[in-house]
Amino acid sequence: xxxxxxxxxxxxxxxxxxxxxxxxxxxxxxxxxxxxxxxxxxxxxxxxxxxxxxxxxxxxxxxxxxxxxxxxxxxxxxxxxxxxxxxxxxxxxxxxxxxxxxxxxxxxxxxxxxxxxxxxxxxxxxxxxxxxxxxxxxxxxxxxxxxxxxxxxxxxxxxxxxxxxxxxxxxxxxxxxxxxxxxxxxxxxxxxxxxxxxxxxxxxxxxxxxxxxxxxxxxxxxxxxxxxxxxxxxxxxxxxxxxxxxxxxxxxxxxxxxxxxxxxxxxxxxxxxxxxxxxxxxxxxxxxxxxxxxxxxxxxxxxxxxxxxxxxxxxxxxxxxxxxxxxxxxxxxxxxxxxxxxxxxxxxxxxxxxxxxxxxxxxxxxxxxxxxxxxxxxxxxxxxxxxxxxx
Amino acid sequence: xxxxxxxxxxxxxxxxxxxxxxxxxxxxxxxxxxxxxxxxxxxxxxxxxxxxxxxxxxxxxxxxxxxxxxxxxxxxxxxxxxxxxxxxxxxxxxxxxxxxxxxxxxxxxxxxxxxxxxxxxxxxxxxxxxxxxxxxxxxxxxxxxxxxxxxxxxxxxxxxxxxxxxxxxxxxxxxxxxxxxxxxxxxxxxxxxxxxxxxxxxxxxxxxxxxxxxxxxxxxxxxxxxxxxxxxxxxxxxxxxxxxxxxxxxxxxxxxxxxxxxxxxxxxxxxxxxxxxxxxxxxxxxxxxxxxxxxxxxxxxxxxxxxxxxxxxxxxxxxxxxxxxxxxxxxxxxxxxxxxxxxxxxxxxxxxxxxxxxxxxxxxxxxxxxxxxxxxxxxxxxxxxxxxxxx
Numbered sequence: 001x002x003x004x005x006x007x008x009x010x011x012x013x014x015x016x017x018x019x020x021x022x023x024x025x026x027x028x029x030x031x032x033x034x035x036x037x038x039x040x041x042x043x044x045x046x047x048x049x050x051x052x053x054x055x056x057x058x059x060x061x062x063x064x065x066x067x068x069x070x071x072x073x074x075x076x077x078x079x080x081x082x083x084x085x086x087x088x089x090x091x092x093x094x095x096x097x098x099x100x101x102x103x104x105x106x107x108x109x110x111x112x113x114x115x116x117x118x119x120x121x122x123x124x125x126x127x128x129x130x131x132x133x134x135x136x137x138x139x140x141x142x143x144x145x146x147x148x149x150x151x152x153x154x155x156x157x158x159x160x161x162x163x164x165x166x167x168x169x170x171x172x173x174x175x176x177x178x179x180x181x182x183x184x185x186x187x188x189x190x191x192x193x194x195x196x197x198x199x200x201x202x203x204x205x206x207x208x209x210x211x212x213x214x215x216x217x218x219x220x221x222x223x224x225x226x227x228x229x230x231x232x233x234x235x236x237x238x239x240x241x242x243x244x245x246x247x248x249x250x251x252x253x254x255x256x257x258x259x260x261x262x263x264x265x266x267x268x269x270x271x272x273x274x275x276x277x278x279x280x281x282x283x284x285x286x287x288x289x290x291x292x293x294x295x296x297x298x299x300x301x302x303x304x305x306x307x308x309x310x311x312x313x314x315x316x317x318x319x320x321x322x323x324x325x326x327x328x329x330x331x332x333x334x335x336x337x338x339x340x341x342x343x344x345x346x347x348x349x350x351x352x353x354x355x356x357x358x359x360x361x362x363x364x365x366x367x368x369x370x371x372x373x374x375x376x377x378x379x380x381x382x383x384x385x386x387x388x389x390x391x
Numbered sequence: 392x393x394x395x396x397x398x399x400x401x402x403x404x405x406x407x408x409x410x411x412x413x414x415x416x417x418x419x420x421x422x423x424x425x426x427x428x429x430x431x432x433x434x435x436x437x438x439x440x441x442x443x444x445x446x447x448x449x450x451x452x453x454x455x456x457x458x459x460x461x462x463x464x465x466x467x468x469x470x471x472x473x474x475x476x477x478x479x480x481x482x483x484x485x486x487x488x489x490x491x492x493x494x495x496x497x498x499x500x501x502x503x504x505x506x507x508x509x510x511x512x513x514x515x516x517x518x519x520x521x522x523x524x525x526x527x528x529x530x531x532x533x534x535x536x537x538x539x540x541x542x543x544x545x546x547x548x549x550x551x552x553x554x555x556x557x558x559x560x561x562x563x564x565x566x567x568x569x570x571x572x573x574x575x576x577x578x579x580x581x582x583x584x585x586x587x588x589x590x591x592x593x594x595x596x597x598x599x600x601x602x603x604x605x606x607x608x609x610x611x612x613x614x615x616x617x618x619x620x621x622x623x624x625x626x627x628x629x630x631x632x633x634x635x636x637x638x639x640x641x642x643x644x645x646x647x648x649x650x651x652x653x654x655x656x657x658x659x660x661x662x663x664x665x666x667x668x669x670x671x672x673x674x675x676x677x678x679x680x681x682x683x684x685x686x687x688x689x690x691x692x693x694x695x696x697x698x699x700x701x702x703x704x705x706x707x708x709x710x711x712x713x714x715x716x717x718x719x720x721x722x723x724x725x726x727x728x729x730x731x732x733x734x735x736x737x738x739x740x741x742x743x744x745x746x747x748x749x750x751x752x753x754x755x756x757x758x759x760x761x762x763x764x765x766x767x768x769x770x771x772x773x774x775x776x777x778x779x780x781x782x
Contacts (some may be wrong), residue, residue, distance in 0.1 A: 165675040
């Protein structure tokens with residue numbers, strides 16, 4: 001194979017953004033040969049981006065066309081596992097947009113299908129894993145040089161969305177259409193990075209507020225508290241109502257502290273790890289000496305483009321994916337546990353009771369109300385990352 | 392009265408620090424004429440600071456001596472309300488060290504006594520209220536120019552204490568001696584400032600860890616989540632185990648965001664308050680324009696000295712106190728509610744069930760274990776503020 005022929009299923013905000021980028025030549029080794037969408041206007045818009053792209057009103061028809069080697073699934077969340085499974089069954093490599101799904105049971109089926117096709121690449125679009133800042137954070141934490149994690153705090157409230165964002169698609173921010181709010185749509189990257197860098201907690205207690213800042217039925221404000229196996233604790237605070245929000249990720253370890261904010265990574269390194277210091281120090285107000293280090297980053301942050309380049313390389317040369325599709329279940333488990341904690345008013349121990357989550361979700365789907373007066377818009381997502389830029 | 396004659400009751404870390412400062416002439420209008428402590432070695436140490444100071448082995452004897460117009464109560468926490476009440480009954484002005492007490496019932500008795508003596512000044516040593524940063528924060532929030540509060544997050548983990556700190560007094564960090572840990576000893580200032588600036592919440596859900604980082608029986612790690620009457624939420628995270636810790640206080644409001652960190656106050660001001668913006672904006676990824684402003688501070692931060700100067704001025708000239716003693720109950724209510732939430736495993740609605748708190752506290756006092764092998768030290772507290780300075 002000299003070039004990967006990609007079919008994009010779902011030409012909404014993300015799908016059209018990928019189509020533009022690949023058509024502009026950002027991903028050597030990949031070309032978009034086909035797109036599918038249920039909405040004819042979107043197919044028309046796709047043809048305006050790439051004149052000769054084959055258009056289908058159905059994802060399965062695209063898979064059966066023989067025009068593609070791989071698919072990129074960029075439809076509403078519930079169909080992520082459904083279409084990924086179909087793609088694998090059709091012998092196609094699959095890149096799935098985040099989140100992996102809305103509930104973990106469906107994602108387990110997707111993983112089981114992927115396990116039946118070891119010859120196919122199955123990947124998640126966790127483009128934030130390509131960010132040098134998060135890569136470096138993970139490298140430092142996982143190296144063990146700073147010892148055990150003690151506390152993780154991610155204040156990630158810079159996902160501001162105005163009401164018209166939610167009014168731009170009738171499926172948006174509904175239980176039946178999207179299956180959740182900020183946790184399912186904006187935060188999958190952060191939840192994935194959190195577990196990718198710090199590992200999975202064992203217990204989650206979350207406070208969610210539904211339609212607090214917007215006229216929507218799902219959550220737009222979350223404060224979650226977690227406990228890890230080793231006794232460490234953490235918080236994850238997010239919202240689509242804060243303007244301007246904050247993106248500050250702090251990890252305290254035995255040997256120091258890491259703070260990621262404003263695109264910079266700062267390491268506060270102790271000359272003696274705290275557990276040792278406290279045993280031998282004799283000054284009541286003493287503390288280990290601290291060195292503040294601006295951590296050097298490699299500056300690389302190829303985002304979606306980087307994920308797709310790696311995907312093409314994995315397909316053609318057996319290279320390494322940015323994120324295996326099987327890893328999508330971790331962040332979704334955090335999200336599901338936060339919802340379940342809110343719905344039951346209790347802390348949730350992992351492994352999650354996945355059947356209970358599905359039962360509770362189904363109750364909400366049953367009474368879900370699709371929005372009226374929707375003004376459908378395919379927006380320019382270029383401004384959606386790092387919202388709230390300061391002038 | 393030309394000068395206020397002060398008696399300091401309790402010449403431990405804080406008492407001796409006040410004695411040194413006043414004796415050095417830092418508080419015009421105030422002189423220390425007497426001190427009291429149950430420990431003869433401490434009285435000896437006091438005489439080394441001020442040769443002619445009258446020494447008593449008992450606070451009541453000091454009050455009855457006729458040598459003082461006012462007392463400063465700097466004994467272990469349980470006796471704060473006890474000695475403050477005695478002082479008021481002896482017709483003395485009273486400056487009480489933080490916290491106001493260990494449980495609110497005792498503090499209510501203290502307030503009732505103060506109300507019987509309107510001619511006496513009754514003050515709390517909330518020295519952090521003199522910090523220009525917190526004064527300015529309060530001024531901006533209370534002015535209403537930024538609208539309603541939406542979220543408050545105080546990550547205040549820079550209260551690092553090594554084990555030997557706790558081993559420096561047998562009463563320290565015990566239920567019977569101190570009645571709590573980081574919430575009672577280190578955080579009263581922060582809890583007071585939090586409510587002074589943002590108001591009291593209506594509901595508190597807190598996760599406390601006891602003896603997590605130290606060999607102590609009380610809490611040294613706290614993550615609290617609160618909800619306010621207007622729907623705003625907040626977190627308060629503290630610990631004496633983090634090295635280096637963080638002190639970052641963020642308040643999000645309708646019209647922008649305030650961030651206090653590293654002694655600086657930053658205001659992110661929106662051109663249109665969010666509630667208005669979201670109603671009229673038509674861009675799905677739009678957000679209000681943000682102006683980043685380094686807020687100018689007056690630079691004044693007189694701390695304990697400022698509180699004592701105001702106290703002397705209030706006594707002699709009817710000037711305004713930095714903090715009326717009656718306001719000490721607010722921060723203590725937050726602290727008590729956090730403990731009660733942890734002990735009951737439930738969110739606590741305010742007003743607090745004060746009798747239940749006392750019953751639960753008494754259970755812990757009943758099995759409290761005073762420490763052995765204590766090495767009693769009166770430490771130099773000069774290095775205890777803003778612990779964890781970066782080199």
